[in-house]
Amino acid sequence: MPARKSPDTASRIPSGKAATINDIARLAGVSKKTVSRIINNSPLVRKDTREKVEALMREVGYTPDPLARGLAFRRSFLIGMVYDNPTAQYIVDMQYGALDALRDSGFELVVHPCDSRTPNYIDGVRRFVQQQKLHGVMLVPRASEDQKLADMLAELGCRYSRIVPVGFEDNDGRMIVTHDREGAVEAADYLLTLGHRDIALITGPLTYRSAIERTNGFLDTLAQRGVEVPKARIIEASYTFESGVAAAEKLLAARQRPTAIFCGNDEMAAGVYKVALRAGISIPRDLSVVGYDDSPLASRLWPSLTSVRRHTRDTGRIAAGTLIRTDTAPLAVASVRPHLIVRDSCQPPP
Structure with a gap:
């Protein structure tokens, strides 16, 4: 709520009208340029002048117009x-x-x-x-x-x-x-520590450098520990829920299913959850899932999703x-x- 104008100040501003930068300059006894400098945090204004003008602007409830500032x-x-x-x-x-x-x-x-x-x-x-x-x-x-x-x-x-x-x-x-590579490395290390060796990967679109970094970080970490992921277990998707569903349908329909899936984001991980539920596959008893982003979705899924937080x-x-x-x-x-x-x-x- 704008500050209430004192009687003296109010009497010098037209009734029913908002104060303008010209009003502020006139009432403060300074130039319009000085007021503009104060609004834009210029160091070229004396401290006492700045304090006087800022107090006046608060008193009359003056708010600078971004468009007007831009024109000036x-x-x-x-x-x-x-x-x-x-x-x-x-x-x-x-x-x-x-x-x-x-x-x-x-x-x-x-x-x-x-x-x-x-x-x-x-x-x-x-x-x-x-x-x-x-x-x-x-x-x-x-x-x-x-x-x-x-x-x-x-x-x-x-x-x-x-x-x-x-x-x-x-x-x-x-x-x-x-x-992004570091986040994927941590996800791979975690799944390996749990004992997973039969792991699948649903990537984002590989025209995105983020998807490339996450994919390479994850696969390189597995390879360093002697775990190779077959090409059939690496599916490129598009960072969407629907593409996660389509990728999971391919991976979970195989005769030998992976024991864990790393997804390039949480939306695709949610798609895996849907397919697993429909197929009667229990998460995490039958299938472990890791996402990326740690979006609000991760804590809302059941069971809650392990995910790489990237502090968006x-x-x-x-x-x-x-x-x-x-x-x-x-x-x-x-x-x-x-x-x-x-x-x-x-x-x-x-």
Whole structure:
């Protein structure tokens, strides 16, 4: 609720109208430019002046308009989030993280879904950036893995941050690395420790670097321990529930079923649960299942799903935060490391 105006202040603002930046400048006895500097946290304002103006803005309930600020500074106070990802919960969690970083900053978030399989999707992102006059762009997998897209943003002079499963050759301060391989290694180690040797894998689409990193990390770890996974036990899916169902139908219809399945995300793991239930296969007594993401779905399934947590909300917060920082010191590559959350979906093989 806006602060109540004092009688003196109220009498100097037209009745029924919200205070403007011109009103604030007039009442504080400073220039409009000084007020703008205070709104934008410029260090070029004396402390006593800043405190006086901020107190006045609170008193009259003045809130800066992001669009007006953008017009004044010839740029918007908007952060874009560009994504090409089929997992709805992942995108929601990423947005929550970005909003955490932008809260009380004066910046707002706008999203732009795209399909990187279409030939002109980069042109679509270019139009989005130019029309909105974006202050910066968060690139979310799989869009973040496209170097041509990053080059286009650099050409426009638009700052960006990239969420990537493994380090790319780019400015260090632009990257947030999620180390997807490490999460898959931990999942493989866990299943091996339980005694599983007959293991299957449902991967995400191998056009995604995240799927490649998880697949290679998992298979390499098994191979180092003398466990080879036959090609028939490796099924490429698409990070969706439906593709998890289709993959599980193939794996669980075999005469000799695997004793454990590692899924590239929780949505596909939920698909395995559906097929197992329909076939009368008990999880974890007959089949152990491990997912990836540790989305809210993991704890809602029964039995609760063991899954690799990748801290999606924290990742979004860091990615947005790098775009609005005022400190010009160089940034190092940011890392968000995954780890396995053990629940009830695994036990030693029968």
